[in-house]
Amino acid sequence: MPARRKSVELSLKRQAIDWIATEGGGVPSRAEAHFRQRGWRVKAACFRRWWRQRDEILAATGSRRRLQGAGRRPDLGEAEDTLVDLIYDRRLKKEKVTRDWILD
Numbered sequence: 645m646p647a648r649r650k651s652v653e654l655s656l657k658r659q660a661i662d663w664i665a666t667e668g669g670g671v672p673s674r675a676e677a678h679f680r681q682r683g684w685r686v687k688a689a690c691f692r693r694w695w696r697q698r699d700e701i702l703a704a705t706g707s708r709r710r711l712q713g714a715g716r717r718p719d720l721g722e723a724e725d726t727l728v729d730l731i732y733d734r735r736l737k738k739e740k741v742t743r744d745w746i747l748d
Contacts (some may be wrong), residue, residue: 651709660691661698706739708710 668674672695676688
């Protein structure tokens with residue numbers, strides 16, 4: 645069974661970017677061997693992606709795991725929000741909300 649994907653905090657990404665800039669000579673793929681010795685299980689492709697996004701990562705604040713705007717987008721977007729509001733209003737009025745009603 646393959647290993648599960650594990651997200652990495654921005655603080656660790658900053659640490660990797662700093663290492664690439666100083667000791668890595670600006671070559672992101674060198675970081676894989678270095679950080680693997682320290683117990684990180686991160687592929688070279690991730691280091692290259694972080695290096696391309698280094699300006700955004702260094703500008704981000706806090707101990708978040710993703711950059712602002714990253715991650716999966718809602719499938720339905722605005723329609724999903726409208727549907728939730730309609731369901732909430734019907735429930736407040738003590739009306740039934742059925743799957744048939746949602747499909748209509």
